[in-house]
Each structure stands twice: as C-alpha cells, then as structure tokens.
Amino acid sequence: MSPQRRYLSGLLAILVSTVVFVIPFAFILLTALKDKKESALRSFSWPASFHLWDNLVQVIQARDYMLLTAFLNSTILTVVSVTLMVVFGAMVGFVLQRRPSIWTSIASFFVLVGLIMPPAVVPTIWVLQSLGLFKTLHGMILIEVAYGLSFSILLFRAFVATIPRELDEAATIDGAGPLQLFFRIILPLLKPVVVTVIVVQSVAIFNDFTNPLYYLPGKQNVTVQLTLYNFQSMFDTSYNLLFMNVLLITIPPLIVFLFFNRQIVAGMTAGAVKG
Amino acid sequence: MPRSKNWSVLAGFAAGLTVMTALSGSAFADTTTLTFLVPSGEENVARAQSLAKAFEAANPDIKVDIDTRPGGAEGDNLIKTRLATGEMSDIFQYNSGSLFQAINPQQNLVDLSGEPWQADVQDIFKKVVTAPDGTQRGAPIGTGMGGGIYYNKKIYSDLGLSIPKTWAEFMANNAKIKAAGKVAVIQTFKDTWTSQLFVLGDFYNVNAAEPDFATKFTGNQAKFATSPAALKGFEHQAEVFKDGYLNEDFGAATYDDGLRKLATGEGAHYPMLTFATGAIKTTYPEHLGDVGFFAMPGDDATKNGLTVWMPDGLYIAGSSEHADAAKKFVAFVASPAGCEAQTAALGVTGPYMVKGCALPTDVPPAVADLLPYFGENGAASPALEFVSPVKGPSLEQITVEVGSGIRPPADGAALYDEDVKKQAQQLGLPGW
Numbered sequence: 001m002s003p004q005r006r007y008l009s010g011l012l013a014i015l016v017s018t019v020v021f022v023i024p025f026a027f028i029l030l031t032a033l034k035d036k037k038e039s040a041l042r043s044f045s046w047p048a049s050f051h052l053w054d055n056l057v058q059v060i061q062a063r064d065y066m067l068l069t070a071f072l073n074s075t076i077l078t079v080v081s082v083t084l085m086v087v088f089g090a091m092v093g094f095v096l097q098r099r100p101s102i103w104t105s106i107a108s109f110f111v112l113v114g115l116i117m118p119p120a121v122v123p124t125i126w127v128l129q130s131l132g133l134f135k136t137l138h139g140m141i142l143i144e145v146a147y148g149l150s151f152s153i154l155l156f157r158a159f160v161a162t163i164p165r166e167l168d169e170a171a172t173i174d175g176a177g178p179l180q181l182f183f184r185i186i187l188p189l190l191k192p193v194v195v196t197v198i199v200v201q202s203v204a205i206f207n208d209f210t211n212p213l214y215y216l217p218g219k220q221n222v223t224v225q226l227t228l229y230n231f232q233s234m235f236d237t238s239y240n241l242l243f244m245n246v247l248l249i250t251i252p253p254l255i256v257f258l259f260f261n262r263q264i265v266a267g268m269t270a271g272a273v274k275g
Numbered sequence: 276m277p278r279s280k281n282w283s284v285l286a287g288f289a290a291g292l293t294v295m296t297a298l299s300g301s302a303f304a305d306t307t308t309l310t311f312l313v314p315s316g317e318e319n320v321a322r323a324q325s326l327a328k329a330f331e332a333a334n335p336d337i338k339v340d341i342d343t344r345p346g347g348a349e350g351d352n353l354i355k356t357r358l359a360t361g362e363m364s365d366i367f368q369y370n371s372g373s374l375f376q377a378i379n380p381q382q383n384l385v386d387l388s389g390e391p392w393q394a395d396v397q398d399i400f401k402k403v404v405t406a407p408d409g410t411q412r413g414a415p416i417g418t419g420m421g422g423g424i425y426y427n428k429k430i431y432s433d434l435g436l437s438i439p440k441t442w443a444e445f446m447a448n449n450a451k452i453k454a455a456g457k458v459a460v461i462q463t464f465k466d467t468w469t470s471q472l473f474v475l476g477d478f479y480n481v482n483a484a485e486p487d488f489a490t491k492f493t494g495n496q497a498k499f500a501t502s503p504a505a506l507k508g509f510e511h512q513a514e515v516f517k518d519g520y521l522n523e524d525f526g527a528a529t530y531d532d533g534l535r536k537l538a539t540g541e542g543a544h545y546p547m548l549t550f551a552t553g554a555i556k557t558t559y560p561e562h563l564g565d566v567g568f569f570a571m572p573g574d575d576a577t578k579n580g581l582t583v584w585m586p587d588g589l590y591i592a593g594s595s596e597h598a599d600a601a602k603k604f605v606a607f608v609a610s611p612a613g614c615e616a617q618t619a620a621l622g623v624t625g626p627y628m629v630k631g632c633a634l635p636t637d638v639p640p641a642v643a644d645l646l647p648y649f650g651e652n653g654a655a656s657p658a659l660e661f662v663s664p665v666k667g668p669s670l671e672q673i674t675v676e677v678g679s680g681i682r683p684p685a686d687g688a689a690l691y692d693e694d695v696k697k698q699a700q701q702l703g704l705p706g707w
Binding site for chain 1: 310314315316317318319320340341342343344345346347349353356357359360361362364468529530531534535548550551553554557558559
C-alpha cells in the first residue's frame with residue numbers, strides 16, 4: 001500500500017467513526033445542556049443558554065434519587081451475572097470439549113436449545129414465583145445468566161479446542177487435581193475469550209430493558225434503562241432531562257472501557273496470535 | 276502469584292455484591308404499604324405524588340409507594356402480564372373504555388360498585404368502567420378532555436376571525452389565514468397518532484346525525500364507508516390537504532413541532548386532544564394565553580358539540596392483599612379533596628368527573644373554552660372508543676394516507692372498515 005493510500009484510508013476510517021460515534025454523542029451532550037423549550041426542537045445546534053447543573057440535579061433527584069438506586073442495582077446485576085457466566089461458561093465449555101460422551105452431546109443439544117428457543121415471559125414468571133425469586137435481584141441475575149450462558153459456553157468450548165491437551169496431561173502428571181487444573185492452567189489461558197464474554201455480556205445486560213421491565217417490577221428494583229421512562233411519555237417529554245439521563249448512564253460503561261481499553265485489546269489480540 | 280490474587284479479589288467482590296442483594300427487601304412493621312402503578316411521564320408522576328402525599332397526611336397508618344410503567348403497547352403488555360401472573364400493584368391507573376374491557380375486569384379487578392363515593396361520580400364516566408356484568412370497577416383519576424381543534428388566538432384577533440361552528444366557516448377561516456401567509460392547519464404525521472383527530476374528534480357530529488351509529492357499528496350494521504355522516508371525518512381530512520392548508524413539513528413534523536407552531540403563532544389550527552394543554556404549559560408557558568380551543572365543526576351550527584375522552588380509571592387488582600386500604604385511597608382520589616390535590620400538582624387541565632369538585636377561576640383559555648361543553652347545557656358525547664369496543668389498530672396509518680392525499684377518503688373509510696373487522700372477530704362480537 002502506498003503512503004498516500006494509507007493516509008486516505010486512515011482519513012476515511014476517522015470520518016466514518018466520527019459520523020457513527022462522535023456525532024450522536026455530541027447530539028446527546030448538546031441536548032442535555034439545553035432548557036426544555038430549546039430541547040423540544042431537537043435540533044443539532046449550540047445551546048442558547050447552559051443548564052448543565054440544573055438538568056443534572058433534576059435528573060438525579062427525580063423520584064427520590066431513583067437514578068442512584070438504579071445504578072447500584074444495575075452494577076450488582078451486571079457484575080454478578082457476568083461473573084457467574086464466565087465461571088460456569090468456562091467450566092462447561094471445558095468439560096464439553098475435553099470429555100466427549102453420550103452425555104456431552106445431550107448437554108450440547110440443550111445449550112443449542114437455549115440459544116434457539118425464545119423465552120416466554122409468563123411461564124418464566126410462574127417458575128420464579130414458585131421458587132420465591134420473583135421481584136428479587138437474585139432471580140433477575142439467574143434470568144440474565146440463563147439467557148446469556150448458551151452463547152458463552154459456545155465461545156469457551158470453541159476456544160478450549162485450541163489449547164493443546166498435552167498441557168492438561170503435563171499438569172496432571174505434576175499432580176494437579178481437576179479443579180486445580182481448571183483454575184490454574186486452563187482459566188488463565190482462556191483470558192482472551194473471557195475478555196470477549198465480559199465485554200459482550202456486560203453491554204447486553206447493562207443495556208437490557210425488557211427483561212427487567214417484566215421480571216423485576218417495583219420501585220426499589222429499578223435498573224438504569226428503566227429510569228429513561230421518568231422523562232418520557234406520549235404527550236409530554238422533557239428531552240433535555242431525557243438526554244441528560246442518557247448521558248449519565250452512558251458514561252460509566254465508557255469510563256470502564258477507557259480504563260480497561262488496554263486489557264481488552266491486549267486480551268483479544270493475544271487470542272488472535274496464539275490461536 | 277499476582278494473577279491468582281486478582282482473581283480472588285474479583286471473586287470476593289462478586290460474592291460481596293451477591294450478599295448485598297440478600298439485604299434488600301426488609302419487613303415493614305405496623306403501617307400498610309400500598310403500591311400504586313402509574314404511567315410514566317412528569318404529569319402522571321406529579322399527580323400521583325401529590326395524591327399520595329395528601330392521602331398519607333390524612334391516613335398516617337397507610338403509606339403509598341409509586342411505581343411507573345411505560346405507556347403505549349409496551350404498557351398494555353405489561354399490565355396484562357402482571358395481571359395474569361397475579362403480581363399487579365394494589366392500585367393502578369389505566370385507560371377506561373375499550374382498553375379497560377380488554378384486561379378482563381370481571382376476573383382481575385375488585386368490584387367497586389357498592390362504594391359510597393360512586394354517587395358523586397358522573398354517569399358519563401361510570402359507563403366506561405362498567406364490566407360486562409354491570410358492575411363498576413374503577414374510579415376517575417385526572418380530568419376529562421376533548422378532541423377538537425386548538426387555535427391561535429393572536430392570529431384570530433389579528434385577522435378578525437370568529438370561532439367556526441360549521442365546517443364551511445372553518446374552511447373560510449382557513450382561506451383567510453392562508454391568504455395572510457400563515458399556516459392554516461398544522462399536521463404532524465411523524466407521530467402518526469396525531470393524524471386521527473379529524474376522524475375521531477368528529478364523532479359528536481356523527482352521533483348528532485345518526486344517534487344509533489355506535490350501536491349499529493358494534494353490531495356490524497353501520498360502516499364508516501357507507502354512513503354519510505361518519506365518512507365526513509375522512510373527507511374533511513382530505514379537504515384540508517387538497518386545498519393546500521397544511522404546513523409544508525406535515526409529513527415529517529412531530530407532535531412537539533406541532534405544539535411549537537401553534538403556540539408561537541406559526542400556524543393557526545392544530546387538531547389535537549386537550550391533553551396538550553399540559554405540555555404547552557410546561558414548554559411554552561409565556562404563550563399559554565395565546566392558545567384557545569373549539570370543538571370539531573360539523574354541518575349544522577345549532578348542533579355543534581364536543582367529542583369527549585374520558586380520563587383514566589383507577590383500579591384495585593383482585594390479587595391485592597390490602598384491598599381495604601386500597602379502597603380508602605381510591606375513595607380519597609374520587610373525592611373533592613382528591614381533586615384539590617390533583618389541581619395543586621398540575622393546575623387545571625379540564626373538568627373533573629367527580630361532582631362537587633370546584634375549579635379555580637384563573638384557568639388557561641384553552642381550558643376555559645373547554646368547560647362550557649361539559650356544563651349544564653353543554654353539548655358533549657363520549658368518543659366512539661368509549662361507546663363501542665370496536666377500534667381498529669391501523670386507523671392512524673390510514674388517516675396519514677388520506678391526510679397526505681395518497682388515498683381517497685372513501686377508500687380510506689372502506690379500508691378502516693376492513694381493519695376493525697379483524698378486531699371485532701377477535702373480541703367475538705355477535706354479527707361479525
């Protein structure tokens with residue numbers, strides 16, 4: 001590739017990412033700064049007057065500081081579900097790949113079923129009710145794990161196949177038991193795919209709207225995506241507050257990504273080189 | 276080994292968070308806590324909070340916890356899901372009329388017909404929360420509203436126009452407004468639901484011309500396409516497009532744009548439900564005095580009247596464990612003290628459905644214009660969706676087509692007749 005063409009393609013990439021990522025974000029930011037009347041125009045313009053602090057305070061104070069409860073709930077929900085998914089996904093993927101038998105094919109069938117079958121809301125609620133888990137965060141965590149586990153297992157299983165069996169054998173000869181083998185040899189080697197699962201599932205769970213809406217009713221159980229409805233209705237929407245809320249709930253994942261950017265990229269490329 | 280330390284820190288963190296989830300949900304002692312589910316939006320929440328506060332002051336042993344839900348189709352699904360699983364809040368606010376019938380009130384809601392406050396509720400509202408077995412299962416919350424035309428008072432006084440009582444007068448006004456270089460009729464088809472007012476708001480006139488239209492329509496004997504009075508709504512909508520009275524961006528404008536054009540005097544008429552007064556009040560308070568309202572004009576000036584939308588109902592779920600406390604709350608909402616709490620939160624947006632609720636004298640002009648229709652000698656009739664369970668899901672798409680000149684009005688009416696057929700058959704109505 002000649003230097004000119006390289007610059008050209010680099011420039012193009014910057015342009016595309018500006019249009020796709022920066023412009024919508026700038027729109028959110030600008031609208032969040034406006035007052036109600038100006039924001040109702042929904043135009044891409046510089047605010048005539050700045051209301052950053054007013055809007056911020058109003059959004060945080062809305063419905064007795066509901067946003068703070070929501071952040072706590074969403075954080076717990078995301079961290080715990082993703083942790084469970086990584087641990088169980090890796091274990092199941094490891095066993096399915098390493099010990100093929102009649103049972104593993106049955107298990108794989110159910111993993112695929114979990115991926116294909118659409119979940120039905122009302123029967124799921126009945127199950128949760130009979131277990132006493134409805135309207136609790138534990139129940140919601142189990143639901144998120146159930147919905148995301150199949151995909152994680154498939155990812156882990158494919159990746160375990162690239163780890164040579166000789167490593168397992170060497171560890172066993174050196175005296176490692178099954179749990180030691182998994183946690184000290186295999187899991188560290190799975191880092192690239194662990195990172196992938198964490199990124200994909202965290203985004204999915206943090207942004208989940210419909211599942212918490214149906215399975216987690218109640219004011220104390222609100223998650224961040226549900227707070228968006230505080231400022232939105234058919235006849236009267238406060239776009240300035242709505243977009244301030246969007247901004248606030250977009251920032252934490254963004255910060256996490258900025259800080260862990262190096263690990264995430266390193267994890268993914270490490271997998272690419274090793275694979 | 277640093278890595279294993281990291282892992283154990285992470286595991287410990289996760290375990291700690293799991294323990295925290297177990298701490299939520301503690302027991303309440305002697306006070307009863309009622310849960311109260313309202314649709315989202317600032318107005319609904321402000322009303323509910325004001326009611327809850329006033330009620331708690333009068334009943335210290337009962338606490339009211341407000342919860343919100345989305346509106347629209349998502350909200351309908353949520354209500355049905357929660358009723359079906361027995362997890363509905365003690366009290367909830369939901370539409371009256373045909374949507375009330377769709378949640379199976381006989382099975383899911385507490386019977387309120389024996390309550391003493393029923394005597395003070397206006398009969399026009401009782402009809403729309405009556406279950407098929409003849410019992411009332413709801414109380415009114417919020418105010419009644421009209422479907423008609425908002426107009427800009429400044430444009431009217433500048434051009435020396437008067438309020439039209441007939442369609443011909445309305446069109447004559449439009450011609451003068453257009454000649455003065457203003458937009459005569461605002462339409463906002465980006466939000467498709469705003470397109471239905473010419474048809475739905477015309478029902479008073481339909482009812483005046485053919486008093487048995489609703490009954491016959493429910494029984495599959497009358498049709499929009501074959502009833503000359505009912506077809507008028509579609510024809511009117513096509514007419515304002517054909518004569519070029521619409522704003523240029525009618526296809527892409529939003530409901531918010533419509534309110535702005537109306538309030539700031541860019542346009543003269545905006546067909547809408549009087550719900551919008553609240554939105555104008557919060558977004559364009561300085562223009563609130565410039566906005567007035569009149570009923571959809573018909574053929575006969577002596578028979579002009581308002582098509583009325585009933586307020587939401589307040590219902591007690593059959594699964595509620597605190598039905599007695601919930602009944603106290605509902606009785607409070609349906610009392611003059613309840614009206615006062617609502618007025619304190621929102622101001623007056625329309626007439627209450629409870630007898631004895633006084634309205635303050637300094638109401639916005641759009642509300643003042645609305646009140647005479649509800650008064651003693653007023654001319655008002657409920658909209659079709661409150662007197663007939665038949666309402667097709669695609670009316671808004673059809674009115675957009677008719678209002679943009681894509682489909683002739685007679686075709687649109689015939690298509691709507693087809694649309695309601697499926698819905699009537701789903702409901703299992705006789706005659707379909």
